[in-house]
Amino acid sequence: MEILNAAELLAALGHESRLAIFRLLVQAGAEGVNASAIGEKLAIQPATLSFHLAHLNRVGLIRGERESRFIRYSADYTTMDELLAFLTHNCCQGQPCLPATGMSDTIEKRRSGPKPCA
Amino acid sequence: MEILNAAELLAALGHESRLAIFRLLVQAGAEGVNASAIGEKLAIQPATLSFHLAHLNRVGLIRGERESRFIRYSADYTTMDELLAFLTHNCCQGQPCLPATGMSDTIEKRRSGPKPCA
DNA sequence: GACATAATTTGATATTCTTCGAACTATGGA
DNA sequence: TCCATAGTTCGAAGAATATCAAATTATGTC
Numbered sequence: 591m592e593i594l595n596a597a598e599l600l601a602a603l604g605h606e607s608r609l610a611i612f613r614l615l616v617q618a619g620a621e622g623v624n625a626s627a628i629g630e631k632l633a634i635q636p637a638t639l640s641f642h643l644a645h646l647n648r649v650g651l652i653r654g655e656r657e658s659r660f661i662r663y664s665a666d667y668t669t670m671d672e673l674l675a676f677l678t679h680n681c682c683q684g685q686p687c688l689p690a691t692g693m694s695d696t697i698e699k700r701r702s703g704p705k706p707c708a
Numbered sequence: 709m710e711i712l713n714a715a716e717l718l719a720a721l722g723h724e725s726r727l728a729i730f731r732l733l734v735q736a737g738a739e740g741v742n743a744s745a746i747g748e749k750l751a752i753q754p755a756t757l758s759f760h761l762a763h764l765n766r767v768g769l770i771r772g773e774r775e776s777r778f779i780r781y782s783a784d785y786t787t788m789d790e791l792l793a794f795l796t797h798n799c800c801q802g803q804p805c806l807p808a809t810g811m812s813d814t815i816e817k818r819r820s821g822p823k824p825c826a
Numbered sequence: 827g828a829c830a831t832a833a834t835t836t837g838a839t840a841t842t843c844t845t846c847g848a849a850c851t852a853t854g855g856a
Numbered sequence: 857t858c859c860a861t862a863g864t865t866c867g868a869a870g871a872a873t874a875t876c877a878a879a880t881t882a883t884g885t886c
Contacts, residue, residue, distance in 0.1 A: 593731070594724055601722025605844090606715045613711070625863060637846055640864050659853050659862050674795065677788075723874085743833060755876055758834050777832050777883050 591676040599673045602649045607634055608642045615652055615665040622664030624657070709794040717791045720767045725752055726760045733770055733783040740782030742775070 603609050610632050615623060623631075629639045643663060646652045650669040654661045721727050728750050733741060741749075747757045761781060764770045768787040772779045 593727055597722055597724045597727045599722075600718050600727065604715055604717075604719025604722040606712055607844095609711055609715045609718065626861090635846065636863065637848090637865085638844075641844075641846095644864085656852085656863095661863065670795075674792070677792065725874095744831090747833095753876065754833065755835085755878095756874075759874075759876095762834080774833095774882085779833065 591672050596673060596676045598649050599651065599669065602645055602651060605642070607632065607638070608646055611639075611642060612646060612651055612665060612670075615663055616667075616670075618664070620664060622655075622662040624660040624662050625654075626660070628663065709790050714791060714794045716767050717769065717787065720763055720769060723760070725750065725756075726764055729757075729760060730764060730769055730783060733781055734785075734788075736782070738782060740773075740780040742778035742780050743772075744778070746781065 603612060611628055611634075614628060614631060625639060625643060626636075628634070628643075629636060632639075634642070643652070643654065647654060647663075650666055652663050652665055654663045656662075721730060729746055729752075732746060732749060743757060743761060744754070746752070746761075747754060750757075752760070761770065761772065765772060765781075768784055770781050771784055772781045774780075
């Protein structure tokens with residue numbers, strides 16, 4: 591992944607509504623969620639929702655499939671995986687440098703260990 | 709981390725210049741890089757650079773320390789770690805679901821494993 | 827103090843993004 | 857065919873961003 595592409599993905603997720611949509615779809619898994627259900631759950635009006643769904647779809651983070659009258663959206667995990675791989679490239683030597691476990695000394699240990707992410 | 713905060717961080721990184729700055733600082737490590745050196749390396753004019761540095765600093769991804777006439781900027785790894793932890797929360801059960809190792813079947817394996825990220 | 831360098835701030839401009847009402851398309855049922 | 861539902865597209869308005877020249881602040885040197 592190139593930096594321009596990564597920036598596009600990050601910008602797509604860098605909006606509260608779109609991030610909420612994406613997270614909802616990740617939690618929903620393979621079954622996905624149809625547009626109006628997303629709109630209800632997140633209190634986003636149809637036109638605005640379509641705008642954000644189109645944005646997320648354009649950059650490849652989600653995809654939609656028509657199912658009768660509904661369009662069922664689901665997260666495209668591979669794109670997110672690639673983005674995370676890009677952000678963690680050249681750090682951690684393949685070891686997980688995340689998540690922060692809540693152990694108070696984790697950060698300090700990590701500080702002296704392999705270089706963290708991005 | 710809350711979703712609004714995460715969206716702010718993602719938006720901050722969702723600009724080619726700022727992402728390039730952040731990556732440069734991550735690569736530079738603890739020593740950091742002073743502003744004019746960043747500007748030269750990335751071909752960004754001083755005023756524009758200051759604008760982006762201030763943005764990254766405001767959201768906590770970098771910090772600057774004056775060193776004589778220079779201001780040395782360095783990445784704040786903890787903020788990035790928290791962001792990545794947020795993005796990978798409730799997935800992977802603490803196992804690394806990244807990075808993509810380049811092994812062709814990794815993605816498929818992961819698909820049937822713990823739910824990927826975000 | 828006068829000057830040069832490093833960086834920021836200000837102000838103006840151009841661009842992009844976001845939102846939403848209204849119109850439109852697509853599908854299914856009576 | 858007519859109607860209702862699901863969703864998108866269009867168009868306009870307002871808000872937020874990005875860029876950069878010019879002015880300003882801060883530091884160090886002569």
